[in-house]
Amino acid sequence: MKKMFTKPVMAILIGGALFGGMASAHSESTGNAEADFRIAEMKKLGMNMGAIAKVAKGEVAYSDSLNDNAAQIAEIAANMPKLFPEGSGVEASRAKPEIWVEKDVFQKDIEDLQAAATQLVAAVQTGDQAMIGAALKETGGTCGACHKQFRKPKD
16 A cells, blocks of 8 residues: 655644644633734734745745745735724724724725735745845835724833
8 A cells, every 4th residue: 555645744733733833722812803803914924934934035046835825925915904893802802993993094004905915926936036025125125004003002
């Protein structure tokens, strides 16, 4: 009978299962389902950007799987307005109340992220490390600009 998994593949699968269990065990609820979902999506956004950053920095080789990372970033960016409904600015989240007061400014930041994420998808599709790095820098810049004005510092 043929082996279905090699040792490295099994190690990845087992490690992923263990990490996934640990991550869910350590995640704390804010007491607000909408805020909890938003926080989870922001973490997913960061993880996907981190995967692309490794290629942009030359730490790992480009692979077609980065297209999935870029697509997830664009999808989260597209859904960003839905991640901040009224009443989800609970104290336990890092979202500042200004999000719901300065709606036009916040919406402009979202639009900037969406445009940058679209460019990131296109850059990742090229496989060109320099283009990926430039597009990632632009996308990260939109995140940072929004965080500066609309996110509380980490405790």
